[in-house]
Amino acid sequence: MKRLLPTLILVLVCIGGFWYASSQDFFKEKPEQLPALVQVQxxxxxxxxxxxxxxxxxxxxxxxxxxxxxxxxxxxxxxxxxxxxxxxxxxxxxxxxxxxxxxxxxxxxxxxxxxxxxxxxxxxxxxxxxxxxxxxxxxxxxxxxxxxxxxxxxxxxxxxxxxxxxxxMDKNAVLVEYDKVRGLSVSWKDASWTLTKTEPDKSAFESKWTLGERELAGNEALGFLDRAASLLTDQLPRRAAEVQGLGQPELRLELKNAAEDSGESTVTYTGKVEGDLVWIVRAGSDWALAVPMASVQELADHAKEK
Structure with a gap:
């Protein structure tokens, strides 16, 4: 039996090696890698x-x-x-x-x-x-x-x-960079409110916020930012100069963002109603993007839910 022991050990090692090789697909023919159709970087x-x-x-x-x-x-x-x-x-x-x-x-x-x-x-x-x-x-x-x-x-x-x-196309009528936002103000028809971040060194989710005099948790504030970020268009834009009446807009939205110099910058958006759409223009932009009026109304009305 002692003479057979080395042989048995060798057989077990071979079986183990074969099993491992099989599990790693060593014995399977690898599929041919097809060349790229065009040779361009x-x-x-x-x-x-x-x-x-x-x-x-x-x-x-x-x-x-x-x-x-x-x-x-x-x-x-x-x-x-x-x-x-x-x-x-x-x-x-x-x-x-x-x-x-x-x-x-x-x-x-x-x-x-x-x-x-x-x-x-x-x-x-x-x-x-x-x-x-x-x-x-x-x-x-x-x-x-x-x-x-x-x-x-x-x-x-x-x-x-x-x-x-x-x-x-960039379909975002309003650009929201969540953790850079310090404040969001919305004026839509007869509704007006301001959301303010009170802990600027924290993320949007971790920070406390205020809506007027009410204090909000980060997850509550994200509901406002989500609705602003969801102002998206599904159609081609128009030149801002083609939108009539922007001097008297129904919508005015301001985003205060953290600036690189530790200060703040303000981005202003104005919107004019045409039918069931609101054409939104970012200050300094040549473009107006149309979003459903219902989406703007949902953003404005969200303050009533808090």
Whole structure:
């Protein structure tokens, strides 16, 4: 038995090693990593165009920042264009349908409805054509550069790339940076109130606040800030100069924020009613954003609930 003991130990070690290797997928063939569809770095992209039918949206870098060149300038988010570029340069062929296809009429690619054009530094240009949706599954037929393989583009990639101007726009009518807020004042028609942070060195949630002469806990104050931050638009903006009557607004909202020099800065918003919308303009901005009047009314009425 003693002679067999080393052999038994060796067998147990081998079994244990095999079990561990199997649990770590050492014996499974790893799937082939598909190469990127385009060999371009995100930071080198200078311009891109989304053509969807007759609608054309173009964004381009200007002085290091993204701007909308077509159909018209808009206030943009800081992340929308970068996210689009990351999605484009990260594309892979999910599945090749026909290699080096010559007849693409059955894929909706003879005159594709959607064309995505990306232009990068050094004169690099890539055009992705998107045709019909595949009969079975969540994907679309596509090809690069108007030639070569027809492949499947996943519906997720399609949704992240086929955008309209509103998708890139900053929809916040009022910018609320919670922990920087020192005070919020609202005057809407006959209602008027002021929310003030009484412990400026604490976070919005941890601080105590006052609403007029009433003291509020942080979680109660967040209800006011949430409603101000929820003043969002779902339509394209107008130039502030086009909004009539802003000199006599129904809405006046002021946000006092902590400044970098330990002081305070005040941002003023005014709003004018048109139908069931309130067009809100931030002082110094060229843009007016429309929000539902019901949302403004909810913000104003929140003080009555406290």
């Amino acid at each position: 995100s930071g080198d992209v200078e311009r891109f165009t989304i053509q969807n039918g007759e609608a054309v949206t173009t964004l381009e870098r200007q002085d290091g920042k993204w701007a909308m060149a077509m159909p018209s300038p808009l206030p943009l988010t800081s992340y929308g264009a970068d996210a689009w570029v990351s999605s484009f340069v990260g594309l892979k062929k999910d599945k090749v349908v026909t290699a080096d296809a010559t007849d693409v009429s059955s894929f909706g690619l003879t005159e594709p409805k959607v064309k995505l054009t990306m232009q990068a530094a050094g004169g690099v240009e890539q055009v992705l054509e998107i045709g019909d949706k595949v009969p079975v599954g969540a994907a679309y037929y596509a090809r690069l550069g108007g030639a070569g393989d027809v492949f499947q583009l996943s519906e997720g990639d399609y949704m992240s790339l086929v955008k309209q101007p509103l998708d890139f």
